[in-house]
Amino acid sequence: YIIMYVEKQIVLKRTSQENTMQTLKKFIKYYKPYKAVFFIDLLCATIISAIDLAFPQLLRTLTKTLFAGAPGKIVSALIPITIGLLVAYIIQTACRYYVTYAGHMMGARMERDMRKELFDQYEKLSFSYYDQNNSGQMMSKLVSDLFDISELAHHGPENLFISLIKIIGSFIFLFMINRMLAVPMLILVVLMLVFSYGQNKKMQETFMDNRRKIGDINSSLQDTLAGIRVVQSFANERIEQEKFNRSNENFLISKDANYRCMGSFMSGNAFFQGMMYLVTLVFGGFLIAHGRMEASDLAMYALYIGIFISPIQILVELTEMMQKGLSGFRRFLEVVETEPDIVDAADAKPLKNVKGNVCYEDVSFHYSDDDTSVLSHVSFEIPAGKSIALVGPSGSGKTTICSLLPRFYDVTEGRVTIDGNDVRKLTLESLRSQIGLVSQDVYLFGGSIKDNIAYGKPDATMDEIVDAAKKANIHDFIMELPDKYDTFVGERGTRLSGGQKQRISIARVFLKNPPVLILDEATSALDNESERFIQKSLEELAKDRTTITIAHRLSTIRNADEILVVADCGIAERGTHEELLAQDGIYARYYDMSR
Ligand code: ADP
Ligand code: MG
Numbered sequence: 001y002i003i004m005y006v007e008k009q010i011v012l013k014r015t016s017q018e019n020t021m022q023t024l025k026k027f028i029k030y031y032k033p034y035k036a037v038f039f040i041d042l043l044c045a046t047i048i049s050a051i052d053l054a055f056p057q058l059l060r061t062l063t064k065t066l067f068a069g070a071p072g073k074i075v076s077a078l079i080p081i082t083i084g085l086l087v088a089y090i091i092q093t094a095c096r097y098y099v100t101y102a103g104h105m106m107g108a109r110m111e112r113d114m115r116k117e118l119f120d121q122y123e124k125l126s127f128s129y130y131d132q133n134n135s136g137q138m139m140s141k142l143v144s145d146l147f148d149i150s151e152l153a154h155h156g157p158e159n160l161f162i163s164l165i166k167i168i169g170s171f172i173f174l175f176m177i178n179r180m181l182a183v184p185m186l187i188l189v190v191l192m193l194v195f196s197y198g199q200n201k202k203m204q205e206t207f208m209d210n211r212r213k214i215g216d217i218n219s220s221l222q223d224t225l226a227g228i229r230v231v232q233s234f235a236n237e238r239i240e241q242e243k244f245n246r247s248n249e250n251f252l253i254s255k256d257a258n259y260r261c262m263g264s265f266m267s268g269n270a271f272f273q274g275m276m277y278l279v280t281l282v283f284g285g286f287l288i289a290h291g292r293m294e295a296s297d298l299a300m301y302a303l304y305i306g307i308f309i310s311p312i313q314i315l316v317e318l319t320e321m322m323q324k325g326l327s328g329f330r331r332f333l334e335v336v337e338t339e340p341d342i343v344d345a346a347d348a349k350p351l352k353n354v355k356g357n358v359c360y361e362d363v364s365f366h367y368s369d370d371d372t373s374v375l376s377h378v379s380f381e382i383p384a385g386k387s388i389a390l391v392g393p394s395g396s397g398k399t400t401i402c403s404l405l406p407r408f409y410d411v412t413e414g415r416v417t418i419d420g421n422d423v424r425k426l427t428l429e430s431l432r433s434q435i436g437l438v439s440q441d442v443y444l445f446g447g448s449i450k451d452n453i454a455y456g457k458p459d460a461t462m463d464e465i466v467d468a469a470k471k472a473n474i475h476d477f478i479m480e481l482p483d484k485y486d487t488f489v490g491e492r493g494t495r496l497s498g499g500q501k502q503r504i505s506i507a508r509v510f511l512k513n514p515p516v517l518i519l520d521e522a523t524s525a526l527d528n529e530s531e532r533f534i535q536k537s538l539e540e541l542a543k544d545r546t547t548i549t550i551a552h553r554l555s556t557i558r559n560a561d562e563i564l565v566v567a568d569c570g571i572a573e574r575g576t577h578e579e580l581l582a583q584d585g586i587y588a589r590y591y592d593m594s595r
Pocket of ligand 1: 131367374392393394395396397398399400401
């Protein structure tokens with residue numbers, strides 16, 4: 001049993017190593033555009049370390065040869081030595097500048113590339129992804145996780161390289177100077193590495209915990225800020241404070257563990273460093289006493305210890321940086337490698353010269369995460385330019401029916417067509433550009449009113465924008481504002497009333513001028529007066545377009561060419577207003593209630 005357990009652990013370890021290798025491989029791909037910078041960076045790093053390593057050796061040689069000779073010779077030799085060293089240090093300075101500047105820029109460029117890829121991916125991911133994922137988390141992936149990656153991208157290979165050169169180089173020289181003293185040094189270094197590695201592992205654990213705690217703080221903050229109006233209206237600031245304090249305190253606790261590890265790591269390393277000097281002095285003294293070593297070489301030893309000790313620390317810190325960066329990179333991969341549910345089919349064609357015949361053929365649908373059917377075998381047709389209305393209790397699937405047309409979700413069975421084309425065989429962009437959607441919750445972007453209306457047609461002229469605003473009955477209101485069309489609307493349009501926001505969103509659709517229109521409870525959030533106001537704009541908008549209207553006030557849909565009553569996953573009744581009243585079924589009952 002124990003053997004089986006051990007075997008299992010080994011397999012687990014191996015797969016996790018393979019995973020790391022795969023992740024690294026994917027990571028290396030991002031270096032590709034910057035290959036030249038990368039190799040120049042490594043070359044510069046080599047030069048920097050070589051010059052550092054050469055100095056003690058030069059000092060040693062000079063002490064033994066030149067400085068032991070005649071004073072006149074020394075003085076005349078100082079000039080070429082000065083020039084030589086000056087050139088070497090100028091080269092080193094230039095290299096260091098390149099490493100710091102170009103190396104960091106390479107990391108930043110890679111970060112930008114990944115961020116762009118992530119953003120593009122976020123835009124591609126479909127509604128079903130957003131149904132299940134938290135936007136605060138997504139934000140932290142885009143912003144903070146990727147920062148760790150760029151640090152790793154730049155410092156990772158370079159530090160590895162510099163440290164290895166310095167450590168190996170130092171030891172070659174140590175062995176050259178005195179073999180017998182080098183051996184205990186090597187043993188000490190190995191011990192130090194083992195100690196550091198153990199400490200580092202502990203640090204990594206606390207570090208991962210840190211990240212999680214920061215994530216909690218972020219999502220708590222995001223939640224409170226997004227809902228700040230609800231928080232204040234319920235006077236629940238205290239509750240939010242407590243929630244926030246909890247995650248904030250947890251962060252502190254996690255940091256405490258983190259810094260404890262860091263403390264023993266740092267002090268432990270310093271202790272080993274002290275031991276190296278101790279061994280050098282005592283064992284060196286012993287060797288000198290026995291005539292096995294020259295006193296001047298002892299100083300060289302101390303110099304080389306100074307050179308290789310910091311690379312060991314850097315090397316150890318590198319493993320931490322790698323964990324940090326790679327865990328961020330994994331989170332990045334998780335998103336980037338998610339296949340969006342809804343993409344253009346390989347043979348997708350653009351939708352052109354749209355007439356607007358919309359047809360639902362035997363459509364069934366359920367949302368991916370649960371299997372309860374929302375629609376089953378729904379069929380209806382809207383001839384071009386005609387209008388239908390969907391009525392039915394809340395939660396019966398009216399919005400869902402509408403979401404299938406612009407492919408926010410794909411049907412589970414059956415098909416939805418426009419002018420006889422299955423929507424899944426059309427390019428998403430051409431399909432969605434032909435459909436206008438006005439829904440209950442309006443989203444306005446931070447920016448001017450003009451920009452928000454122009455969102456329906458980014459290259460619209462000012463005249464077109466004003467024309468659309470007039471049709472949406474919002475022009476007069478805009479002209480009363482201090483900055484008119486340049487008036488800034490807050491984030492989500494908080495500076496406007498519900499009716500005003502709705503009319504701006506209607507103006508947007510006027511500007512877009514699509515042949516197919518979906519009005520999903522466009523007026524439900526409004527009071528009677530603004531509803532009446534907007535109703536006129538909507539009727540104007542719906543003229544000569546294929547229109548699906550969802551409205552809970554039945555008075556607004558009596559003129560629809562056909563009314564469908566949605567209930568029990570399907571269409572329970574259909575007909576014109578008069579026909580449905582005559583049927584004396586669900587619709588007739590609704591109509592009686594609403595009067
Ligand atoms: P209506 O617009 O008629 O009020 P919906 O079409 O919004 O109803 O919702 C129909 C059903 O589908 C409801 O039971 C609702 O809970 C469910 N539903 C709506 N949106 C989602 C979603 N994104 N994920 C899972 N279930 C959903
Ligand atoms: Mg709805």
